[in-house]
Amino acid sequence: MPRQRMEPGEHGRITERVVKTKTPNGSHSETFYATTYVRDSDGKRRRVERSSLKSGEDARRLLQRHLKDRRPPVAATQEVTERTTLSELFEIWIVAKAAEDGVSEQTAGQYRQVWTKHAANQLGALRIREVDTTVAHGHVQRMGATTQAKRLRMILLGMFSMAVRFGVIAVNPIRETKPTKAAPKEVTRKISSEDLERVRAALREYADREGPGPRPGRLLPAFVDLLVATGARPNEVLALRWSDCNVGGDPPTVTIRGTLIDHGRIVGKPLHRQDRRKGGAPEHTVKLPRVGVDALEELKSHTSGEGPVFANRDGGWVSLSNMRRSLRAALPEDLRATITPHTFRRAVATVVRDNLGPEKAQQQLSHAKLATTEKHYLQRHTEGPDVRAVLDEYTGVRE
Known part of the structure; x- marks a missing residue:
C-alpha cells in the first residue's frame, strides 16, 4: 500500500x-x-x-x-492587501529581507525577537491601513530611549515600505516617527595603568584560588590580556584558533577571521563559531605586544591541537556569557560597575589615540570609518593643547 x-x-x-x-x-x-x-x-x-x-x-x-x-516560508511575491495584518506583513517582510538583502540568520533572529516582544501583541492584529504615524510614533515613544525602540522603528519602516510597493498605502507612515532621544553617552574612561594592574592581579588571584570543583575563571587572565593586546571584540578573541596565531613570527601576530555566536542568538543553534567577522569585514591581523605573546604561550602549554585558543574542558568553544560572569566575580568591587569585556576595546583605542593619533586607533580596531572610532570608542579630550605661542603671535601681544 x-x-x-x-x-x-x-x-x-x-x-x-x-x-x-x-x-x-x-x-x-x-x-x-x-x-x-x-x-x-x-x-x-x-x-x-x-x-x-x-x-x-x-x-x-x-x-x-x-x-x-513555525510558519511556512512566504514568497516575496505573495500579495499584500489592505486586509493584511501587521503580523502577516512581518512574516512576508522578514523572508523578503533575508532573500533580497542577504541578512544573516543572527540578524533575522534579532529582528524576530524584537517583533515578538515589542510589537506582535501590541500591533500585530492591526491591519496596514489602521496604523498611522500617530499610532506608530506613540508606540515607539513609549518604549523609551532604547536600542530596541530604534530597531523596531527600522523594522516597521521596512514593513510599510513593502506595503507602499504593493500599492496598499501611498506614503510610509513610519518615516515621521522618532524614538525617544537618549542623552549623549560619554565613552567609558580609559583604564589607568594602575587600575589595569589591579584588574590583572585580581584576575590572577581569582584564577589561582584553591577549592573543590572546577575553576570557572582559569582562562580569564589570558582572555583579558589578549583583549588588551589586540583591541579586538570579545567574541573575536574567543573565536581565535591556533591556526590564526603566529607567536613565533617577527613580529608575532594573530589574525582575526571569525566571531563566536552565543547560544540563543540564532533560534535553535547552540554556541558556535561564525567563519566571518562582524558585518562581513575582511580579516584583520594584529601585531602582538609582549602581554599578548605571554598569554598565548601560557594557553599553549595547557592545550593541544589546532582548535580553539580558549577551549573548555571538552575542547569546545567558551561562551562570552561565562567569561563575563567570571570577570564580574573577579573584579575589585569598585570596578565592577564600570568594567566589562568590551571596556578593554575602548581603553585600547584611547591609549593608542593619545600616543599615536586617531588614525592608528582606527587601524588597530579595524573600523572602516574614522568617525566610528571617534564617536564610540575614544574618550573625548577635555583639555585643550598649549597653543599660547600661536595666539600670541596672532594677536601681536608679547610679554
Whole structure:
C-alpha cells in the first residue's frame, strides 16, 4: 500500500541522530539532532532540524516547540492587501529581507525577537491601513530611549515600505516617527595603568584560588590580556584558533577571521563559531605586544591541537556569557560597575589615540570609518593643547 501523502501543515516522523566530533585533547563531543519533514501550505516538502548539546530528547523537544510556532516560508511575491495584518506583513517582510538583502540568520533572529516582544501583541492584529504615524510614533515613544525602540522603528519602516510597493498605502507612515532621544553617552574612561594592574592581579588571584570543583575563571587572565593586546571584540578573541596565531613570527601576530555566536542568538543553534567577522569585514591581523605573546604561550602549554585558543574542558568553544560572569566575580568591587569585556576595546583605542593619533586607533580596531572610532570608542579630550605661542603671535601681544 503506498504511503499516504501528508496534508499541508502536517509533518512526518521525527528522527534523531548523533554527530561525534573529535576535540583537540583527544576526547569526543556529541551534538544531537532531531529532524523531520514538513509539507507547507504551498505543497512543498521541507526538511526541518534542530540540535542540542544535551541530549536527543532535548533536540526533539526544541524541534517540537519550533514546529508548533513555525510558519511556512512566504514568497516575496505573495500579495499584500489592505486586509493584511501587521503580523502577516512581518512574516512576508522578514523572508523578503533575508532573500533580497542577504541578512544573516543572527540578524533575522534579532529582528524576530524584537517583533515578538515589542510589537506582535501590541500591533500585530492591526491591519496596514489602521496604523498611522500617530499610532506608530506613540508606540515607539513609549518604549523609551532604547536600542530596541530604534530597531523596531527600522523594522516597521521596512514593513510599510513593502506595503507602499504593493500599492496598499501611498506614503510610509513610519518615516515621521522618532524614538525617544537618549542623552549623549560619554565613552567609558580609559583604564589607568594602575587600575589595569589591579584588574590583572585580581584576575590572577581569582584564577589561582584553591577549592573543590572546577575553576570557572582559569582562562580569564589570558582572555583579558589578549583583549588588551589586540583591541579586538570579545567574541573575536574567543573565536581565535591556533591556526590564526603566529607567536613565533617577527613580529608575532594573530589574525582575526571569525566571531563566536552565543547560544540563543540564532533560534535553535547552540554556541558556535561564525567563519566571518562582524558585518562581513575582511580579516584583520594584529601585531602582538609582549602581554599578548605571554598569554598565548601560557594557553599553549595547557592545550593541544589546532582548535580553539580558549577551549573548555571538552575542547569546545567558551561562551562570552561565562567569561563575563567570571570577570564580574573577579573584579575589585569598585570596578565592577564600570568594567566589562568590551571596556578593554575602548581603553585600547584611547591609549593608542593619545600616543599615536586617531588614525592608528582606527587601524588597530579595524573600523572602516574614522568617525566610528571617534564617536564610540575614544574618550573625548577635555583639555585643550598649549597653543599660547600661536595666539600670541596672532594677536601681536608679547610679554
